[in-house]
Amino acid sequence: MPAALDLTGVIKSSTSPYVEKRRQFRRPSRYAIACCSTVTAIARDAAPTATAQVERSVVRLGLPSKGRMAEETLTLLKSCQLTVRQLNPRQYTADIPLLPNLEVWFQRPKDIVRKLQSGDLDLGIVGYDTVSEYGQGNEDLVIVHDALEYGACHLVLAIPKEGIFENINSIDELSRMTKWTAERPLRVVTGFTYLGPKFLKEKGLKHVAITTADGALESYPAMGTADAIVDLVSSGTTLRENNLEEVEGGTVLLRSRRFTALYFFR
Numbered sequence: 641m642p643a644a645l646d647l648t649g650v651i652k653s654s655t656s657p658y659v660e661k662r663r664q665f666r667r668p669s670r671y672a673i674a675c676c677s678t679v680t681a682i683a684r685d686a687a688p689t690a691t692a693q694v695e696r697s698v699v700r701l702g703l704p705s706k707g708r709m710a711e712e713t714l715t716l717l718k719s720c721q722l723t724v725r726q727l728n729p730r731q732y733t734a735d736i737p738l739l740p741n742l743e744v745w746f747q748r749p750k751d752i753v754r755k756l757q758s759g760d761l762d763l764g765i766v767g768y769d770t771v772s773e774y775g776q777g778n779e780d781l782v783i784v785h786d787a788l789e790y791g792a793c794h795l796v797l798a799i800p801k802e803g804i805f806e807n808i809n810s811i812d813e814l815s816r817m818t819k820w821t822a823e824r825p826l827r828v829v830t831g832f833t834y835l836g837p838k839f840l841k842e843k844g845l846k847h848v849a850i851t852t853a854d855g856a857l858e859s860y861p862a863m864g865t866a867d868a869i870v871d872l873v874s875s876g877t878t879l880r881e882n883n884l885e886e887v888e889g890g891t892v893l894l895r896s897r898r899f900t901a902l903y904f905f906r
């Protein structure tokens with residue numbers, strides 16, 4: 641597996657080149673490099689005087705603590721001879737015996753993105769959807785290796801196949817429906833409260849009300865609590881089983897073999 645072979649080198653060399661990168665791109669308000677691979681992180685939103693300094697001499701790698709990506713991430717690393725050693729499954733730290741200068745921290749994917757940006761993690765493996773949603777276009781979240789080849793999915797707008805949407809197939813047709821008004825907007829439920837509304841606005845949908853929920857979004861239209869959803873799709877089974885379909889032109893993020901990547905925040 642070529643991705644696996646490449647990844648070994650990428651993580652192994654992370655203690656020096658990436659700290660070096662930080663030196664090149666560093667912003668004094670956020671980071672200072674005390675010495676090679678020792679990072680002083682300054683809380684991003686804190687007042688300039690209230691700096692939370694965390695001196696470290698190891699690189700921190702964030703891995704998904706649970707959910708769909710957790711197992712496949714560990715399997716991939718293992719296939720690169722980078723077996724993660726976790727002494728107790730209820731602990732959130734681990735190590736990779738082959739890389740003594742690196743700590744593994746298990747975190748929820750969204751927290752990996754947040755912690756990359758705050759400087760609490762140096763590297764993290766997450767999906768492009770999570771980086772896009774929680775990084776909100778932050779160009780300093782840099783892909784180090786993007787061919788991990790698992791976890792691919794789309795983020796799409798989907799509507800019921802029947803009822804008022806029976807003859808609606810595209811996002812243009814949806815936006816031309818006269819039914820949506822300020823008083824009765826198109827109700828969209830999504831866990832992606834940054835990407836979802838941004839996409840719908842860019843596509844010209846004027847009267848939209850966004851609500852959020854943590855899961856089982858495909859049940860909302862049938863329950864009558866939403867008209868449409870913006871959610872992740874991989875096999876398409878959940879949409880199909882709930883009588884929903886993707887809207888043509890409604891792809892917010894496209895599936896790709898490179899969907900899951902190793903990220904660095906410069």
Ligand SMILES: Nc1ncnc2c1ncn2[C@@H]1O[C@H](COP(=O)(O)OP(=O)(O)OP(=O)(O)O)[C@@H](O)[C@H]1O
Pocket residue numbers: 706707708709748749750766767768769770791792793854872873874875
């Ligand atoms: N069919 C899929 N549905 C959801 N996520 C998928 C799918 N296929 C791949 N993924 C990837 O797995 C990641 C983690 O999904 P998971 O549902 O485990 O999320 P999570 O972050 O633990 O959710 P939450 O914190 O809301 O419980 C997604 O962000 C996405 O990158």
Ligand SMILES: O=P(O)(O)OC[C@H]1O[C@H](OP(=O)(O)OP(=O)(O)O)[C@H](O)[C@@H]1O
Pocket residue numbers: 854855856857858871872873874875876877878879
């Ligand atoms: O296209 P499919 O292969 O059917 O996968 C898509 C489903 O998987 C995810 O949900 P998950 O299983 O993580 O459960 P959740 O709804 O509780 O988040 C996603 O939110 C979809 O509901």
